[in-house]
Amino acid sequence: MRYKLFGKSGLRVSELCLGTMTFGTKGIEWGADYDTSKEIFDLYANMGGNFLDTANRYTDGTSELFLGEFIHEDRDHFVLATKYSIRDKMGDPNYCGNHRKNLRRSIEASLKRLKTGYIDILWLHAWDFTTPVEEVLRSLDDLISAGKVNYIGISNTPAWIIAQANTLAELRGWSSFMGIQIEYSLLERTAEREILPLAKSFDLAITPWAPLGAGILTGKYLKKESGRLQPGNYKLTPTSEKIASAVVEVAKDVGCSPAQVALNWLRQKNQVVIPILGARKLEQLKDTMGCLSFELDKNHLNQLSQVSAIDLGVPHEQLRKEASRQNLFGGTFESIDNHRS
Numbered sequence: 001m002r003y004k005l006f007g008k009s010g011l012r013v014s015e016l017c018l019g020t021m022t023f024g025t026k027g028i029e030w031g032a033d034y035d036t037s038k039e040i041f042d043l044y045a046n047m048g049g050n051f052l053d054t055a056n057r058y059t060d061g062t063s064e065l066f067l068g069e070f071i072h073e074d075r076d077h078f079v080l081a082t083k084y085s086i087r088d089k090m091g092d093p094n095y096c097g098n099h100r101k102n103l104r105r106s107i108e109a110s111l112k113r114l115k116t117g118y119i120d121i122l123w124l125h126a127w128d129f130t131t132p133v134e135e136v137l138r139s140l141d142d143l144i145s146a147g148k149v150n151y152i153g154i155s156n157t158p159a160w161i162i163a164q165a166n167t168l169a170e171l172r173g174w175s176s177f178m179g180i181q182i183e184y185s186l187l188e189r190t191a192e193r194e195i196l197p198l199a200k201s202f203d204l205a206i207t208p209w210a211p212l213g214a215g216i217l218t219g220k221y222l223k224k225e226s227g228r229l230q231p232g233n234y235k236l237t238p239t240s241e242k243i244a245s246a247v248v249e250v251a252k253d254v255g256c257s258p259a260q261v262a263l264n265w266l267r268q269k270n271q272v273v274i275p276i277l278g279a280r281k282l283e284q285l286k287d288t289m290g291c292l293s294f295e296l297d298k299n300h301l302n303q304l305s306q307v308s309a310i311d312l313g314v315p316h317e318q319l320r321k322e323a324s325r326q327n328l329f330g331g332t333f334e335s336i337d338n339h340r341s
Contacts, residue, residue: 001048001292004272006079006121007178008203009151013051013079015267016289017207018044019276020054024062030228031059032280034066039282041070045078047289053181053207053276055083055125056110068115075116082110083155085125098124098131100139107148122149123181127157133165141174153207155181159194166202179205181276186243186262186308187213187235193312200271208266211275212288216240217262219248246307250300260291265304268295 003012018041025031032040052071054063064082071078084106087096094101111117122143124136143149154162154177162177169176180199184191185208199206212218214235215227221236222244229236244258251258266275279285296304311317318324325333 003050004205004274006151007153007205007272009178011079011120011151011178013205013274014049015274016044016049016263016292017051017053017081017274017276018049018285019209019278020052020063020067021058022063022278022280023054023066024059026060026062028059030280031062036280036282037066038070040279040285041067043282043285044277044289047292050077051079051081051274053081054114055086055123056088056106057083057086057125061109061113064110064113068113072115079120080114080116081121081123081153082114082119083123083125084110085128096128098128098136100135103139103143107143111148118147119149121151121153121179123153123155123179124157124177125155127154127161133161133168137165137169137172137174137176141169144175151175151178153177153179153181153205159198162195162204163198163202166204177204179207181207181209183210184208184266184273185211185213186217186247186265186304187240189308189310192310193316196269196271205272205274206269207274207276209276209278211266211277212259212262213240213244216244217247217258219244219251219258222248243308246304250296250304253300254294254296256290256294257287259288260294261296261300261304263288263291264294264296265301267291268301 002015004015005011006013022030022032023037025033052067054067056064071080084103085096085098088106089095096102107122110119122140140152152175162180166176180195182191182195184206196206214229216235220227221229222241247258247261251261254261263275266273277285277288
């Protein structure tokens with residue numbers, strides 16, 4: 001295991017993050033019981049992993065309860081991340097959302113379940129489009145000043161809001177977001193339109209969830225194996241089947257598993273991308289952790305990128321055309337050392 005800096009902070013996190021949405025069986029049918037969760041945690045930790053991701057709502061709080069016990073004896077070793085925003089109670093508008101009241105209520109409940117006095121990274125789980133950016137930033141900055149949170153990140157939020165927030169934070173002298181958590185994989189590349197360029201420009205870490213496309217990129221649905229996705233699911237399409245088949249083909253060439261191929265396509269981006277691994281069986285984590293033992297060559301990376309390519313949309317497709325470059329650079333584009341391109 002190697003380590004990366006978390007965005008433009010000095011925080012050192014392992015190059016793979018352990019997602020714990022599956023820790024516990026309360027409220028879901030596909031979770032792992034206590035003993036299995038402990039085995040998964042131990043395997044990850046024994047291989048040098050220190051970056052743990054949970055949330056207040058995962059398995060109705062059971063995920064945080066399990067993690068609190070697992071890390072208690074060596075709390076300061078681990079980089080513990082949790083989230084707020086998602087509801088803890090139905091029918092009450094202040095038990096959810098991005099605002100200060102819910103933030104304080106949620107963080108206190110998480111600290112209690114996790115049996116710790118501080119959170120290393122607190123993620124805003126999803127943008128609610130009602131709380132002002134200023135209120136969010138100042139409330140999070142207050143938690144950092146109080147010693148209850150070390151760093152902050154933001155998840156499932158439009159790029160323009162993140163850019164606005166970090167620019168405002170710099171202007172006001174508040175703590176800014178150090179990372180972005182977003183769905184990103186060979187099956188879901190639309191984050192490349194705005195989110196990834198934003199992250200690179202602002203020096204933010206990307207922590208993709210669903211890096212295996214809900215299991216599609218493992219190839220199991222090509223073999224008609226059972227899984228979380230039922231026949232007819234919107235993710236099971238001819239396009240996803242084509243991409244999964246390409247991943248399986250590369251895996252055969254390399255001599256590894258399809259899951260390892262899909263993860264290394266993410267890990268070998270030219271910016272900080274730290275995939276979040278989820279598992280409900282020990283064998284699943286053993287397989288995915290195997291991606292650390294090799295890298296894909298350029299030909300395989302290009303093959304995967306081509307089969308999964310997306311239309312970048314307006315204005316990106318227009319600006320990348322040769323005619324646009326000619327108009328903007330007067331035929332001198334190739335002679336300009338443009339490190340930003």
